[in-house]
Amino acid sequence: MTQTTGPALKPRHVLGISGGKDSSALAIYMRDRVPEMEYFFCDTGAELPETYEYLNRLEAALGKPIMRLNAERDFDHWLEVYQGTLPSPQMRWCTKNLKIKPLEQWVGDDPVTSYVAIRADENRLGYVSTKPNIQAVFPFREEGIDKEGVNRILDEAGIGLPDYYEWRTRSGCYFCFFQRKQEWVGLKDRHPDLFEKAVAYEEKVRHRDTAMRGRHYTWSQGESLHELIERREEIEAKHQTAMERAAKRIKPNRPLLEVLSDALNADDDEAGCSVCHL
Structure with a gap:
């Protein structure tokens, strides 16, 4: 059959x-x-x-x-x-x-x-x-x-x-580790409650890791969020310089997002998550 x-x-x-x-x-x-x-x-x-x-x-x-x-x-x-x-x-x-x-x-x-x-x-x-x-x-x-x-x-x-997009170049979690330094500053200004939650995650992990392994994990590679905000003036100055440089490279009257996206400086990592940031 x-x-x-x-x-x-x-x-x-x-x-x-x-x-x-x-x-x-x-x-x-x-x-x-x-x-x-x-x-x-x-x-x-x-x-x-x-x-x-x-x-x-x-x-x-x-x-x-x-x-x-x-x-x-x-x-x-x-x-x-x-x-x-x-x-x-x-x-x-x-x-x-x-x-x-x-x-x-x-x-x-x-x-x-x-x-x-x-x-x-x-x-x-x-x-x-x-x-x-x-x-x-x-x-x-x-x-x-x-x-x-x-x-x-x-x-x-x-x-x-x-x-x-008025202050951030990508979608994704508010504490995304692919954020630029200036975007962390923007998060603190726009959503201070979420910034403090990100700090709380970092502090909780720091206490656990110090006790167990002596390691120190942070959201922003190379420094804690407290350390990052202490450098706020330096970060903002670098960002402003990068924005001015990007504005000169881009045609007049282009959207702010294009200038932000092109305004990379030495602190920034251009790579992002290929899933989250479409």
Whole structure:
């Protein structure tokens, strides 16, 4: 007797929202092209208030909800699992457990097409799952859509940019270790309560590590947040010089975000998390 199989499963179409401009623009761009698209946001429990506000604006523009993942296992849960060790560029357990695993668990073994917001003017890949049932596609790269195209999509949709771009160049947790020194200063000015929470994490880890191993983990590589703020005047002076230098390189009347993004100085690390900062 010949065994028959049922019809092949139709692939799910999913698009991850980071809270940044590129993934948000891609969501708008694909809204009418793939009506069955499922949008998701990996909520670490440590996002900026501006990020949550922007997600609400984006949901209104999309006309459908954005699935929030990680409702039960946020950053604090995984911090305990890793025995109080802060994530860092060398050990990015936050990306693994708060971004990649939730996505892969959510889609399970379903055939999935994942839409990734890498622009045509970028030379990076972003996160591409190694699971055989998840196929990544790059609409912006395929359609030749660059940074100006992204800004145009957001402007025409009436949602513009997230407010944190007034002082920060990337989305992500308020205590992200990829933040520039000046962005930590900006966090203290804009959200002093969140800055103090970041300090509290650092202090808690410092006491534990000193007692157990004599190590000293910090959010900003090379110095604690207290030490960083003590250098505030120096950091701001370097940032101002970098901003003036960047403004001269960029065409007049360009958005502030472009000047901020180009205003690197010796304290800054240009690399970022390819999952969080789309």
